[in-house]
Amino acid sequence: MFLWQYLTPILLITVQICKAQICHKFTDLKLAHAIIGTSLRVRLLLHTRSNVTCGILLSHTNLTEHPQFNLSRPTTFIIHGYRPSGSPPEWMDKFTELLLAREDFNVIIVDWNHGATNLNYLKAVANTHKVAENLTAFIKLMQDQGAPVSSIHLIGVSLGAHISGFVGANINGTIGRITALDPAGPQFTGRPPEERLDPTDAHFVDVLHTDIDALGFRESLGHIDFYANGGTDQPGCPRTIFSGGSYFKCDHQRSVLLFMDTVDGMCTSPAYPCSSYKDFLDGRCLNCDRFGDAGCPVFGYDSIRWKGVLQEQTKVYFKTNSESPFCMTNYRVDVMIWNKSMRQGYMTVKLYDDNKVAVATINDKRWAFKKYTETKLFAQFDKDIQSVKKISVKYSTGNVFQPNQKLRILRFRVTHLERKDRPLCRYDVLLEGDKEVTFKPLPCEESNF
Template sequence: MMIFWWFLALLLGSVEIYRAHECDVFTYLDLYHAIIGTSLYVKLLLYTRANLTCGQELSHHNLSAQPQFNLTKPTTFVVHGYRPTGAPPNWLNNIIEQLLARGDMNVLVVDWNRGAANINYLKVVTYSRDTADNLTAFIRNMQENGASLSSIHMIGLSLGAHITGFVGAKFNGKIGRITAVDPAGPQFNGKPPEDRLDPTDAQFVDVVHTDMDAFGFRKPLGHIDFYANGGADQPGCPLTILSGSGYFKCDHQRSVLLYLGSLNRTCNIRAFPCTSYTDFLDGLCMDCDQFKPAGCPVFGYDIIEWKDSLVPLQQTKAFFTTNKQTPYCKTSYWVDIVTWNHDTRWGYITIKLHNGSEVTEATINHKASSFKKYSETRLLAQFEKDLQKVHKISIKFSRVNAFKPKYKLRVLRIRLTHLERKDRPLCRYDILLEDNREVTFRSIPCEESNF
């Protein structure tokens, strides 16, 4: 008899453990569903440090039904965008994991795949308003149960970015933060603020643009708008339609990869406030004295540390360049060159830094640079990686017109200065650069008089 009761208790305990470990998952659909169309249904999946890999669907009305939903903790909503194939976002698990690694919070994945999965994009746009209304009602319920609007962070991707804006507007901009990851452009470009995301939708709105010439939004939408590689074509993405679907989605999806890199601190990407990408590449926007002592803003999750400086400025555009793949961050140097050719020379400069077996390269070719006799030409060089100790430097000069006679660039002095580290600049004197031929020399700290 005792064995029977022991077995029954064990069985019941096993059932409870099984129930406790049942997970709710993101809605999986396929192209068939997108073709026939889907009706909107919004599902909220809760993840915390206690259930990092096991989502729990929340009741929209009875918040106490899920005890792991702690309203005294910050809450981050993750809102996906248009899903033309119905498949779940491949970045979802990564962003959940990285957010919870950053802080003890509630992560709510807003699963509106039933609605977002539809080949009729215009229909999905109308569902975005309904999704926002659904979230607004849920957040009001959170408020009534003691949650603070200031502790809410909404991360919206593509069409999801405008959904977060619609929600924020309903609360008169009192939500703590909205992050827009390449907000959708089609059906939103040219629309007034009430029909899209804008800076008044939250206490702080940060935006990244990577595909503004296709699926993304062109103009600034936040307190700070980051334009990666100018905001359009991303390095490493296909350049022709012959590459297949990657040609259409690579630039747009790069925004997510960049944001994930900021979350996991793969590297810090410094951005430089500027009026245009061209001025940034020309090195005209490297002064960040207005942001002292923090310095130039860091792209991504940690930009919140610059909130107090950025909000009074209302809208700031900031630019940075990246590598083709992770780690995406580049390292910036000033390159100051003084020449002594009698005639002005026009051309492009390529520089390599060597450290034992490591080499990193920067090509300054967005436009031809002019070199005048005894005048200092300042260039911005952005290297693929940061070498802590530079042993040798290689430099190559290429003229603008390959059909014209070759000529030489006589360099009186070249000086390289790391933009972030306080290293002593590296100098070299009296170099003769023949057209399209690389010259390598040992790096030497500049003399005190050359600072």
């Protein structure tokens, strides 16, 4: 009996250590589960800097069981969406690693795959409210234990975006931030605010749209709504049904990849307020004066910096590359010609330094060039060039039946829209149709900008 009194505490500690060392993974289901249907089960997997790749299964009722769960740290929840095949999201592990590399906080993966895996989408939609109730109870338990709700960040993907909204509404909009990555459109479009995500659900709600013509939600849902590539047809995604499953999910899933690309702060995409994507491409919306000294909002993890300057719901646009790094660099290109007659066509501009080249193809429409009239083009380059050593330009009419035309440029000027660099110019350049001309730029004369 005497020995047992000493052994019991040791055994209890050993059990706790063993329990803590068990790594729990996201539920992996099969298509058969989707066919049969699954009953809702919510699992909360904790990751911290001390267990980045090892998920700790949290209790829904007793937070003291988990010494790694430090409630004084901010907490981020990642909430996935509909899983018709039952497989774990392929981006989940990388997303977790990026977040923990950025900041020292708790990352909780909300695994509701039992409930999201069902060929009947309506069943998964019905489960979103139940998942929200579960998370609401858990967050209130955190709050009772001293965790500030204002330090909680919900990142919801597709259906997970609306789950985040329901949780926020249940806690009276006191959640610090909700990031909605291509919120689901089917069964939510046209619904009143209480039946979907809306700006009152958190102190700051930022939304990304990438598939508004199919699986995503078209209208604004947050304090700021980012429309990548207009919200449809993401670069690099297949355009025909013959590409298989990727045709249906690529645009929708791109939202997660775009946000992940911003977490480390190395890939930033300034976005511009505009009434339409067409006006954005035409360069009619390059003014960000409404945001004061903050400048144009930057999409992604750091968009929270614009929380205090948004006076109303704001819709902004930006373009991306087809693969990571997705961020592009924005320039204004001003062209003045001295041809007697008007010319119409497209331009491709390249910027070079000693080691790399950045390319912008300005082909959203056939641009008109008139004598002594400055044509302002909005150019998005696939990468940033810190010190431009040379520039090449190619002009094309885009009409194979039209003879090649020459474009006599009086002044060619490029202006970086994010940096305060002095614009670069070149004067008296002759472009022959479909032929690339390379030249060394010069700082523009003061009177030209």
